[in-house]
Amino acid sequence: xxxxxxxxxxxxxxxxxxxxxxxxxxxxxxxxxxxxxxxxxxxxxxxxxxxxxxxxxxxxxxxxxxxxxxxxxxxxxxxxxxxxxxxxxxxxxxxxxxxxxxxxxxxxxxxxxxxxxxxxxxxxxxxxxxxxxxxxxxxxxxxxxxxxxxxxxxxxxxxxxxxxxxxxxxxxxxxxxxxxxxxxxxxxxxxxxxxxxxxxxxxxxxxxxxxxxxxxxxxxxxxxxxxxx
Numbered sequence: 001x002x003x004x005x006x007x008x009x010x011x012x013x014x015x016x017x018x019x020x021x022x023x024x025x026x027x028x029x030x031x032x033x034x035x036x037x038x039x040x041x042x043x044x045x046x047x048x049x050x051x052x053x054x055x056x057x058x059x060x061x062x063x064x065x066x067x068x069x070x071x072x073x074x075x076x077x078x079x080x081x082x083x084x085x086x087x088x089x090x091x092x093x094x095x096x097x098x099x100x101x102x103x104x105x106x107x108x109x110x111x112x113x114x115x116x117x118x119x120x121x122x123x124x125x126x127x128x129x130x131x132x133x134x135x136x137x138x139x140x141x142x143x144x145x146x147x148x149x150x151x152x153x154x155x156x157x158x159x160x161x162x163x164x165x166x167x168x169x170x171x172x173x174x175x176x177x178x179x180x181x182x183x184x185x186x187x188x189x190x191x192x193x194x195x196x197x198x199x200x201x202x203x204x205x206x207x208x209x210x211x212x213x214x215x216x217x218x219x220x221x222x223x224x225x226x227x228x229x
Contacts, residue, residue: 110159
């Protein structure tokens, strides 16, 4: 590799890091369109070709999505969530829900033994927002509120690996839940039993409540898949 080639590769890597920072810090929010190549080149003080290579790399990693004639959009917050998004697109709904059940049920159990007063407050706030979104009949808002509740539960585990894994998983999960919303969210599934068990510090009850909620969803999905098309 020549010196010039090495310098160019290093510059592209720097731009990749700078663009990733915009994504991770939420300066560019999920599903938002990012600035054009021209604007980014001016902002970063590099050539358009350098920006193009950096965007191409992040698109390949699954963080960005280029739409011909439209622009480039944020699709994931990390390489892991980008990889999950690609995998979930090809997965069956049942497979996705089985993984979700494993993560969420264990999170509820751990949260009951490790939660703080602040965690309890965050879970109760998220639960109230979830119920409000349902009452208002806002499908997209309900999906976000439901995930926010489960993220609050996962955060109460204080297990950094589980927290990061679930946050990446939930980023990819949004599209799956939205696509299946009409079939698996046709009836309201209360989550207050999960919140109560966690607040009480009852790990067994939290595990049972989490498992019961996911079983309701799995049954609803199975019934929906059995309906004639």
